[in-house]
Amino acid sequence: MYPIVKKIIHSPAVKEFEVYAPMVAEKAKAGQFFILRVSEKAERIPLTIADYNREQGTITTIIQELGASSTLFGQMEEGDHILDFVGPLGVPSEIERYDHPVVLVGGGIGIAPIFPIARDLKEAGNEVISIIGARNKELLIWEEKMASVSDQLIVCTDDGSYGRQGFVTDALKDLYEERGQLSALWAIGPMPMMRAITNVTRPWELKTIVSMNPLMMDGTGMCGACRVQVGSETKFACVDGPEFDGHLVDFDLAIKRLSIYKDQEKRALAVLEHKGGHCGCQ
């Protein structure tokens, strides 16, 4: 069992957890993820390692409540125990020293997993420019943490309630106008955002790495649920990724594959809310 040592509520559906999982913390690297199962009947869900503390043996993650299993996790409190917690999984980010600035783009809760990558790139001696965005001010997370590992931080909100108004893609275009020479870019966020970023950087021939979040189950290469089409090849995101060359990923297919269990997921959430009495029928 894996105790929750800290919980922070960022907004009604976005929660930060620090979980005691020393075996995972010992090996965790930027770009990796873990899988948890909160209780006997819950799904195994993959979540990114947003931070780790090897001394204290903890892993930090930020979760957005979407359906039944993420909501069950979000409802847990400090001191509660998670039944299963396995990792670190996936291939760590490739960190090297580049000649020109590197850009990190985080959208929504994608800001959390971009943080440890930015930190490692900064430590490797790179000039780090970060662009983070959210729908509005309330949904913006980890601005200070990102500022602490970035040479320049650009903040955007869709509605202009904070920072510059607009999408991260607009900020990126402006940055490119100003700076021109960029070495590499990482983008993490919802799939449509990552697709939009790759469409912007393709004509620039800028190395663009995205972190794919397909359906997963075991996370060890056994089930094939996490297949993504990368160029002419089929890759298993859990063992070959989750990071891939964004210019080669078939995002249209990846987005469709996310909806395979849509109807069942709705039913599961309805049952959960019913049990919790939120539907008001009891």
Added chain:
Amino acid sequence: MPCQAPQERVSNFNEVALGYTEEQAIIEAKRCLQCKKPKCRDGCPVEVLIPEFIQAVADGDMATAAKQLKLKNALPAVCGRVCPQESQCESKCIVGIKSEPVAIGRLERFVADWEMAKEEAEEAKVADLDTVDGDQESESSATASPKKQKVAIIGAGPAGLSCAADLARFGYDVTVFEALHVAGGVLMYGIPEFRLPKAIVEKEIDSLRKLGVNLQVNMVGGKTFTVEDLQQKGYEAVFIGTGAGLPNFMGIPGENLCGVFAANEFLTRTNLMKGYDFPNFLTPVISGRKVAVLGAGNVAMDAARTALRLGAEEVSIVYRRSEKEMPARAEEIEHAHEEGVQFKVLTNPVEIVGDEQGWVKGMNCLRYELGEPDESGRRRPVPVEGSEFFMEVDSVIVAIGQGPNPLVTQSTAGLALNRKGTIQADEEGRTSLPGVFAGGDIVTGAATVILAMGAGKKSARAIDQYLQSKQS
């Protein structure tokens, strides 16, 4: 053997074969001729004392029968159910020349179930006494002698578990590291409940715990730890039994469409995650209405029969050879027929076709003829020119075999591998690295439960020898 009626069982996940009654078992056991040189034993990879245990059954002495069985086979309740007996022990039985061979597998199952039922009854009695006497530590575990060296087992499938059991009996301090949240390997995530009830596997794993084996789940070799880490932590020998869990695909267009699943995904959602009890259990599984299962091994039969139970209207096995060449156990093919699975043989897809939403709507297929035998001795399927046709399906389950899981092999420097990524090991499981042993599907490629168990046992002996010689 008595079975649930086909029309009834396709709507539940309960075990299909119901097992012998004691009378039936004794009658069957008396058919055995008690051969002086029992041919049946040569057909069993672990050389079960077949005439001996069958004699005890014929005498009605089930306790002795169970003892005889367990001398060679740690998981008789499992093997009695899933061994391909028709190509192993029963294929060699003398009685089989003129009539039906002695039903060795079914007798094995009967004896194992009899013993489990007896143990359960005894445990219930002990539990009753406990509540009267208050808490008394069990004698056996408290007086265990100090353990020998530490040995690590990676992977809790049949190979790892049987290796662990024997090493624990030899007195070693054994820890099993398993990637999933439960032990059992394919027995838990792959083979369905209706063929191998999970309660049986759990019981076998419990008895392993009672032997003092330390089972650690959620531990991924190559990720959470490496073989080198284990050696540094004082494990003096390591056994790798990580299986063949990497699903193959055909490499045809459309294989990543929504509605195309690897059999492993489909079966794991159903079995391990209990998707058949959705939404009580939260992991969804969908079978589709018209399902094509590609392949004709045990995995394909399991997937097809599972799809029926999840409510599919039409399920077809699509196989490019004929029924004669199908690698599945005879009983599974027969059960699949009875339950209404259709067999589209001499057929293979060349493309999976999707609709605008990215969902499967059918497959373009070719018909085949059998030509000359190939290197496997089976007649080679040859496509018939101009035979292309469209088969309407809304779900495709790919069950065309599995490769070795690469997480451990790729993270272990100096471990020699074969061309297909399996580990190079000798008959006793010795690898190219001293102190590192391997067995089961990770060495042989996808094979059988009993072979994996046999490999685990042989490695246990080799590890014992290795550690003894290391000490002296």
